[in-house]
């Protein structure tokens with residue numbers, strides 16, 4: 001390692017089915033300014049090939065590296081080692097809560113995605129409006145094609161900002177106590193899909209789902225999900241908004257609207 005490297009101490013929760021769980025300490029050298037995920041990569045590469053953790057993009061886009069770092073749900077790929085080490089020595093790394101642990105830091109996300117499916121949240125490219133970007137013919141004087149960006153580009157910013165990391169599920173006290181709850185991500189998805197759809201039948205169906213068993217009324221309004229979401233999806237705010245829409249619909253029905 002170079003002079004720019006630092007020693008990092010981590011305490012990692014190890015688990016295998018049938019063997020129970022234990023904390024294991026590791027010390028690795030990592031480059032200055034590195035992230036917790038890089039430290040886990042270094043453990044895997046230099047000390048222990050059996051360490052189980054999940055990652056893909058390394059830049060907070062895929063949600064795969066969500067875990068508890070010093071008792072707080074975060075994306076390991078954007079959590080600075082220096083910051084985490086200042087909070088707690090050694091840095092404690094554990095799997096998400098409220099999802100079954102497969103091994104070490106890997107949780108089973110099947111239940112999470114089943115909830116997303118149950119809430120009819122299917123994101124497809126065709127669900128997005130078509131972006132009318134035109135590419136001009138290449139002028140002889142230019143080496144690059146000129147892209148004409150529409151003035152109302154904001155309209156086309158992707159409505160699907162949730163990266164399906166599961167952090168909101170891990171922090172949610174209602175999820176911890178209630179297996180039948182759809183959960184913050186799925187309900188935020190229902191809210192978002194209602195915003196995007198122009199189909200009245202689908203919109204009514206989604207609102208009925210939000211109002212049904214497992215829906216918004218099971219939320220304890222702790223707002224932990226909103227405070228922890230790395231993508232500012234604001235699941236709790238969306239759940240409150242859905243409650244308002246449900247009450248408005250009931251009120252409207254009472255008055256025959």
Ligand code: SF4
Pocket residue numbers: 063161162163164165166167168169184185188228229230231232233234235
């Ligand atoms: S709503 Fe936020 S915390 Fe929940 S899964 Fe999506 S990105 Fe993660």
Ligand code: FES
Pocket residue numbers: 054055056057058059060061062063064065066075076077078
């Ligand atoms: S590795 Fe993709 S979000 Fe961290």
